[in-house]
Amino acid sequence: MPDTGFPPPHGFVEICEAGTRDGLQIEATIIPTAEKIALVDAMLDSGIRHVEVTSFVSPRAVPQMADAEEVLRGIRKRPDTNLMALVPNLRGAERAVTTPVDGGVLLISASETHNRKNLNRSIDESLAAFPAVAARLRDGGKEVLGAVAVAFGCPFEGEVSLDGIIRIGRAYAALGVTQMTLGDTTGMAAPNNVRRTLRGLRAALPGMQFTMHLHNTRGVGLANVLVSLDEGVRRFDAAAGGLGGCPFAAGATGNICTEDLVYLLDESGWTTGVDLDQSIAVAKRMEALLGRTLPGQVMRAGPRLRLHAANAVPTAAG
Template sequence: MARLPDRVSITEVGLRDGLQIEKRILPTDEKLALARALIDAGHTSLELTSFVSPARVPQLADAAELFSALRRNEGVELKALVPNVRGAERAIAAQADVLVFVLSASDAHGRRNLNRTPHESLNELHEVAATAAAARIRVDVSLSVAFGCPFEGDVAVDTVIDLASRIQGLGIQRISFCDTTGMATPRQVRALAEALGDRLPEVDPAFHFHNTRGLGLVGVLVALQEGIVRFESSVGGLGGCPFAPNAAGNVCTEDMVHMLHEMGIETGLDLAGLMKAAQLAERLVGHTLDGQVMKAGPRLHLHGRGEQQ
């Protein structure tokens, strides 16, 4: 096995990528309670919400109120997903720490999700980057369907690398490569990670997996072996894309942290606190979540002889 990193960083995306697909629209105070539970568990990077059309994603209509109400913690980075200049302006007004511009790696997903092709999104990104620079706010990019599109099939590594190169050309180094509907295979993960290392060594990549077909943590392991040290995940496994069919939840944060800690890889996160946050999330959304560790407990959670097995 290749040498694994000693430490990785994790951005929690459940408050945005998770709640955007939930039937129950959580009130702002419940979102705040969940955000604070995640921060108490050690998270220093939260994708808090998205400044998108409330008509399209009513679950996130309180984006500005959420930023206004959340008590800021020293060393905690609050990110806002934005699809266009208008969203960027709203996020800047709300005092987001980081803007995350989203674009698709395929034409079909881009048109359905953002009403524009990837290259049209790149033009929009140019304007967003200029707007953010004037406000002295960092822009990251989230590249959807980087491992496969539910409408077009496989997305070529060369296509993803070309888009990432164009993004880097705008002075943006931090790019998340997202497996939006859980189409990534171990071979694809390795191929993209190798291509990034060989052809775009200055890009600072994060990998973002969904567990649609049960391969989310497999993707994480392969990415670790290829030197990826930034990941995105969701509390309790919440999540899915509202504009893509059969998009199941994200890789579960506490399940991934459990695996990483068992491998001797530090995350800076408290597993017990994450489990409490996941249990809170489950109560708030009102249905069973996919996370396993929140149900079974850590591997070495031992049972007394008198406990029911």
């Protein structure tokens, strides 16, 4: 960590890399399985320990995730590696338990319309299906986590009900789930509703730990990170280069950038265990693989104290 002159680090913040799942799921070009495996291996080399690798969803709905089993079997796992996958239904759980994945993430939306668009079922139907999915994952030795999409606003319905999210959180808690991801699926989170939502959920669900899954659709993703840190959150999803978006949500754009998040946390006195230069290299690898410019900023500028030769730029004349 650079010497910033700030007090000693405030503590450890876990970064969960979602680039090969939420990042690639919206891409029309199918990325070869070997390239996905190489990307995850490079993420782990950078110091990332939690990776949401893929989704066990219908290949017809999300063709990019059709090779979920092959990708998970090809990754060079380490003792401290935690590989996760989205498991939205019982069929997905049946597939997941045949792989080296460490845990499955159950998913539901905070709005009825998005749940039907994303999962093709009602909220009540999703909740009713969760016990069987969780039981199958646990029978297969897998951890069970929960996630709530559009937790800070729905592109179809607008504001979402805090009571509705609490209801979902209580359903997760009843299944023994202790880690719940709050998804800002289309970047509708802003500091005020992040603070309000987290405080309301903490009061109603005191035993639950929260992961923030933030998108930078409206340019305030990292501002929302700072508010979340103030509210006690210590785990954040991010995607290399700022890639990502939900194919079933209007206006969806990329996640907060992994390397931008590492930079912010490092420079603010937090510990992540992630090497910034290697994180930048992963983002550039992702960019080269996709053949287009990604929105990450730190991957362009580099660390704050990366210096340049004076003759690298012209001298002002006159």
